[in-house]
Amino acid sequence: MGGGGGGGFSSDDLxxxxxxAKKKLSDSKSDSSCHVFISFPYENADEVNLLRGQTKNENxxxxxxxxxxxxxxxxxxxxxxxxxxxxxxxxCSVTLVYLSSKTASSRWVAWEIEESLKRGKGVVGVxxxxxxxxxxxxxxxxxxxxxxxxxxxxxxxxxEDANKKR
Numbered sequence: 514m515g516g517g518g519g520g521g522f523s524s525d526d527l528x529x530x531x532x533x534a535k536k537k538l539s540d541s542k543s544d545s546s547c548h549v550f551i552s553f554p555y556e557n558a559d560e561v562n563l564l565r566g567q568t569k570n571e572n573x574x575x576x577x578x579x580x581x582x583x584x585x586x587x588x589x590x591x592x593x594x595x596x597x598x599x600x601x602x603x604x605c606s607v608t609l610v611y612l613s614s615k616t617a618s619s620r621w622v623a624w625e626i627e628e629s630l631k632r633g634k635g636v637v638g639v640x641x642x643x644x645x646x647x648x649x650x651x652x653x654x655x656x657x658x659x660x661x662x663x664x665x666x667x668x669x670x671x672x673e674d675a676n677k678k679r
Contacts, residue, residue: 547672550602550634551581552625553611554618560641561611567665575665577672580605595624602629607675609668610650612640612660617648626652635675639663 522530553561567575580601602608608629616622629636630652638653638660640646645660652658659675661667 547577547607547676548580548605549577549672550605550608550625550629551579551611552608552622552629554613554615554622556615557611557613560613564611564639564663573665575668577607577609577669595628598625599628599632602632602634605634606679607635607637607672609672610636610638610653610658612638612645612649614646614648616646617650619650623650623652626650626658630656633679635672635677635679637661637671637675639668639671 551561551564561581564575565579567573568577568579582598582601602625608625610616610622610626626636636652636656636658638645638649638658639662640660641663643662649660653660659671661671
């Protein structure tokens with residue numbers, strides 16, 4: 514005859530678990546390694562891979578954990594793709610948008626920016642060259658999102674600022 518010991522949590526146990534979870538979430542916001550989702554048109558994969566590589570170089574000041582899509586999803590099912598991307602966005606605190614002449618016309622980049630904002634993530638754009646491309650995704654104007662030049666110090670500062678504002 515087995516008697517069950519209840520197996521549930523007492524209200525004190527639940528309170529302690531809740532406090533530990535809140536502390537963990539609070540600590541993760543002040544964690545020095547930021548989790549970043551990189552949004553970009555597929556045509557810019559080489560440039561984005563260079564950015565990713567710079568984060569792994571121990572001599573680089575550029576430091577973040579990349580949670581973005583590395584390989585295109587083998588699916589034509591848009592809802593499946595969105596679900597997979599949402600999971601990646603949910604794991605990050607900031608979405609870094611690579612800005613090029615192709616970015617404004619990418620419907621996936623536009624969706625990723627809006628989804629990131631909807632989920633409370635910070636969003637910042639990064640561009641190469643002297644100034645951002647003439648055409649930016651509409652969300653940059655609508656939400657007054659920041660753009661920065663591809664410079665390790667500027668990118669890190671923008672990521673940190675975007676992380677604090679979320």
